[in-house]
Amino acid sequence: MPQGNVPASHLTGDKSAICDKSMRLTRAKKLKIERQDIFSEINAASADVWRECCDLMDRYQWQRGYGHAHMDFYIGEDCEGWMDKQLNKSQPLHSQSIQAVRASYFKSWRSYSVLKKTGGIKNPKPPNKRKQYRTTQWKKSAITFIESGLFGKRVILSMGRGRSRLDIKLPKSFDMSTSHLIATIELVYDYGQWELHFTYVETIVSPASGNGIMGVDIGEVHPMVCFDGQGVLIFNGRYIRSLYRLRNKVLAEFSHTISGCERHSKRWWKLTRRKWKRIRRIDNQIRDCLHKHTRKFLDQCKLKGIGTIVVGDLTGIRDNIGYGKKANQKLHQWPFAKLIAMITDKAKALGIKVKSINEAYTSQTCPKCSNRKKPTHREYKCKCGFAYHRDGVGAINIRQKYLGCLGVPVVADMAPPLGFRLEAPVALA
Ligand SMILES: [Zn+2]
Known part of the structure; x- marks a missing residue:
């Protein structure tokens, strides 16, 4: 040849x-958990941190004479430092969880400016959308695993100084021997189901x-x-x-029926829930x-x-x-x-x-x-x-x-x- x-x-x-x-290998795992009332409060607090980031960014740019909605804005080190000082640390979250939101906010900004420069997507949107809830992340130092005969396997997530910690029951099948490899835990709400997403980081010798x-x-x-x-x-x-094709068909059928009922009515909610259940299965x-x-x-x-x-x-x-x-x-x-x-x-x-x-x-x-x-x-x-x-x-x-x-x-x-x-x-x- x-x-x-x-x-x-x-x-x-x-x-x-x-x-x-040797190299670092990241793996992710999902675990469905039972709902606790405090979960949505926690994720609402994370969304508050994000909203605060957006508001601060607006102010930062306004003060420096940039136009509306930071469409052509480049953020530098200076901006991150400034926001760090301004950020309200009183949210009912662990300081590292707050830090994680901020880090992901700037990460979105950076990928936005890359997209803007390379033109990978037409009209990329700057990350200034305010939401009601946001996934909360805990870093390693805020995570404790305990196992006792009486209470079984549990994970304790710290909520910051002076606040009671979050106590979540784990299933019997949970592998505690690998828990030291867990780098982060995320609290995720997914179509009516609460989940913990674990990230495992392992250092392995890369195979030949x-x-x-x-x-x-x-x-x-x-x-x-x-x-x-x-x-x-x-x-x-x-x-x-x-x-x-099936996904498109299901979406079209449901939106036809859903459009026929009053928004937020009992029937509307029922159909919407059913729609997402079907779609999730197909996904x-x-x-x-x-x-x-x-x-x-x-x-x-x-x-x-x-x-x-x-x-x-x-x-x-x-x-x-x-x-x-x-x-x-x-x-x-x-x-x-x-x-x-x-x-x-x-x-x-x-x-x-x-x-x-x-x-x-x-x-x-x-x-x-x-x-x-x-x-x-x-x-x-x-x-x-x-x-x-x-x-x-x-x-x-x-x-x-x-x-x-x-x-x-x-x-x-x-x-x-x-x-x-x-x-x-x-x-x-
Ligand atoms: Zn030829």
Whole structure:
């Protein structure tokens, strides 16, 4: 196989260097808990901190002569320091929980200004929306776990000096031996259910990975199509697509019925609750599907000794495509970012790197004769006689581009692509 001007580092990975490296791995876990009256008060207090941040930001900008709603505003260190001094510390929360809200406020500002600069999204909104409730976070030092014969397993969350602490019962199955790994706990209200979200941080020695390179084309028809240098594997997205169709259908049906009743009436609430229950179930199924796909994909990577996964850079994909209303709705719903985040997380645990490259021309270049031509159908056909699965061509070229030899002929003849498909459970069909 001709490799062209392949950078040496891509081919000769130094394995021992990878083995010695330790890394931090973050995992999240959810736990449903019984409702306590104080929960909504706590999350309302967190929302108050956020609101105060917004108000202070308005004042900061007004004092410095910026226009309305900080649309073109850049925040610097100075602003954070100023707000730190102004912030009212009397909220009924642990000081670190207050700090966490403030930190996430500035994080949103920073990502807003990045979006504004790069233009990743059209008209990004500054984070100045006031809400009634907000998730509350506790840091490690505010968390205590206790276990006693009489009261069972419990977690105690500190609410700040002089206030009574929050006492939450944990299920018998809760693994106390890993509790020292918990870095943060969040109190989350999710569609009528209270939950604790735990974040575990582990330091592990990163496992050795091979030095193979996998090119992945992420797309709407097929969530992932990948090429490892030998063969193409296609992940079929039909089931996920059918779930999205079902989601749209359910939403449309409910909004039709709901629009017929008086807002906030008994029937309105009943239907709204039922609607979100259905939608949540479908969302869970979609997430489950994505997990199965990415798990299978990473298993393949491990099996084939892959050290680097290359994905096409998808920022801006939603703006560039104008296939009409229907296709746009499809694209807007496709969870590209979620999929890439899942791949990245799972790859990290295996010591595999994930790189993204610009996708330009990867779907148009013929892998056999390097002629450039836009494919018009699902099948890529070149005048040299090469015909192959369209997204398969994309995956081959993404890998080639990463290796620095896009346009260098890769293959004479490709084996037909293999497929992986999730079947719909009978109840859904
Ligand atoms: Zn060709």
